Amino acid sequence: MTLTLDARIPEGSIAEKWDNHKFSVKLVNPANKRRFKILVVGTGLAGASAAASLAELGYAVEAFTFHDSPRRAHSIAAQGGINAAKNYRNDGDSVHRLFYDTVKGGDYRSREANVYRLAQVSLNIIDQCAAQGVPFAREYGGLLANRSFGGAQVSRTFYARGQTGQQLLLGAYQAMAAQIAAGGVTLHNRADVLDIVVKDGEACGIVTRDLLTGEVRAHSGHAVVLATGGYGNVYYLSTNAMNCNVTAAWRAHRRGAAFANPCYTQIHPTCIPASDEFQSKLTLMSESLRNDGRIWVPRNMDDTRRASDIGNADRYYFLEEKYPAFGNLVPRDVASRNAKTVVDQGLGVGPLRNGVYLDFADVIARDGESVVREKYGNLFDMYERITGENPYRSPMRIYPATHYTMGGLWVDYNLMTNVAGLYALGECNFSDHGANRLGASALMQGLADGYFVLPYTIGDYLAPKLASAPVPVDDPVFAAAVAEVDDRTRGWLAVRGTRSVDYYHRELGKIVWEYCGMARNRTGLEKALTEIPALREEFRANVKVLGSAGTTNQALEQVNRVDDFMEMAELKVRDALHREESCGGHFREEHQTPEGEALRDDENFAYVGAWNWQGPDRPQELIKEPLEFEYVKLTQRSYK
């Protein structure tokens, strides 16, 4: 049976849709909310804010994290800031402008209605966080400070030093902690969610493995909310934390939830390049560095001189030469692709020749070291800590790395997947960023979904279920799911192969980065489609997991995740292969303008590509949700 996807966009003009919808959704009486149990998986910005807000409303919430504490979630690492259309700077910002910028930034591959709502609730998020005591940067008058971020023409970004994600996450974590103390939220920590349970087409629970004791357990509820982050670690090397994974979302996909736009990945241009084969992750440095640093490589690939000894004539300032108007400030994807081009030409710098220079010599000569230290001191210190090189004396080396994934579980306007009662929030859904995300918009979306969208929309699903108890955990559907997880987990211990889990994860990452990274083409993607299944087969036959299932076993935690990445990677590549256009974070070399810009095909590809699971032996089926643009005019970007 072919799946149909109904986005359930409300009626009315774009500015009225959310208000109309809030009025039309069914409500649950305050006294009845406690009769509904909601399982929230993941306790980052989206999950913690949802758990706290739902519990405040009176729902019985159970929250799950694989971390020891909810405060460890990777939202904590976001540096830059959070957007909101407050127009505190009186510089012409508005809800409509934030909406417009986000749709345009997403290269016209997101849903207008969702994005408009995001811009609307951005106002409430800042109010909410300030009331919680998030220590945002302030002006001397005590009011909130703002900055312009990621090329925006208005200053709408709120920030807390370089640790905005940390402070917003702690705010949400503390709100949830208050609800834990009040009994509204039951927290399960070190609980790894390994399956989603669906009965008669409705999500009714999850299966967890206790990461300390190995106990596999079923949990039942009226609804399941996934807030489990993105799939960036499919590349192995990324700016994501080591334990970020796609498992909960992927298991939901295997249980019937459509997975949308998996080919959309954001690559961040200013990361520190890998230093050796044991590199475990890549560290991002704020792209504000591009405001003053000049990016170059030596013109001659055999030039072994020190950077400072290479004269201007022998330096190739490739962004400044190709894009004289924008220079080093071209958008993230353009900067990233051009860095790849010169490194592929053999012009890379550093011991592994895997980076380009980001040089501050000119700004230091012009403004003095103390001015540069004032602006970027903490970033320069971080660079020196990691590389051992002093960027005041020699240029930084940078290279792009995977940073954020725009694709994810398909959701309707209510943030519900096509599986009834199963919701997806934050980075793990696909809905708001289209093919590319604007800077400082990830934190906004995670908190919008958790604080201000789901608490309104979930009642629509729950209200008619007032008389029904959750499916009991002794129902055969749970017993079967628990047995499956148990078998799968123990199965890895029986393989007794010769290579570690990390080895296979690294190998997978190399394939996906090479053929489905910053630039993709048909030949490479087809090659990946033969290499990934072959690697997966070898992995399943030859991986070596030591230890036992009844105790803490980090390799056993990791092996399930890598197995899911192996399947997910294949879908990602197929999605990239089918999308015969370039848009945002998806650049197909066959589809570019004469200037090397991404060339969209709005006639044939202005749709969400959602993939429907057909079983382990058959490829997923593609379902298209057409995108209509009533309020934003589609244009081709140009940075010349």
Place this chain on the structure above:
Amino acid sequence: MSAGSGGGSAGSGNGRSGNGHQVMLRLKLRIWRQAGPDEPGGFLDVDAEGIPADCSFLEMLDIVNERLITDDIEPITFAHDCREGICGTCGVMINGRPHGPEKATATCQLHMRKFRDGDEITIEPFRAASFPVVKDLMVDRRAFDRIIESGGFISAPTGTAPDANEIPVPKDVADFAMDAAACIGCGACVAACPNSAAQLFTAAKLGHLNVLPQGQPERWRRAEAMVETMESFFGSCTNHGECTEACPKEISLDFIAVLNRDYLKAKVKNRRLASQT
């Protein structure tokens, strides 16, 4: 024991020899192994050759683990996640110091170029009665969450907030709060303290919330509840100051002064309030 510190680090200071090749270290590691919370533990001696000077401390453990797996020995369990010094998941004792020899540096941000070829490095879990060992180098720090749950928040249910600029916060107050809020909850302060006290962790949260205008309505209740929850898990502070020395975010001892002042005031105020009801 030759704890390698800042001076005399590997190669030319950046983990590279003069000709740009990576410096490789040979290290004598003594690593704590413990199968579970109630199992006896002991040291495993590892002769770790060929450790690139540019890799991080945790990547060094990754390399050791790869080799153990090859030899059919179960890899060493250690907590880690973001590997950029912000999530607070990692943390081990390195030659008796939480997070090792570098000041203001979490374990994941410590790099092997800070050690010398031939160094002996002893690696143990954080030691504190309230941080029981889970396995090998991993400990259970859930007691920290209990402290936060007892009062480490400002009650502002979603949807109730006034416009953000309705509550001005003087810049110096906001900066002071941010200095405290930078705590990553790693537990190094507890591990460094001879009494295993958690004053610095608790003070960081009180210092963040109690100075802000938004934090005033619950200030005294928060101070009393958090301090007393803390005391039910952790030892007493006797002003050694080891905590702030070990802190990867250099949280200042000044916040402990705020905690002491607010706790004392809270005891008086809360008693008076109680007598009025």
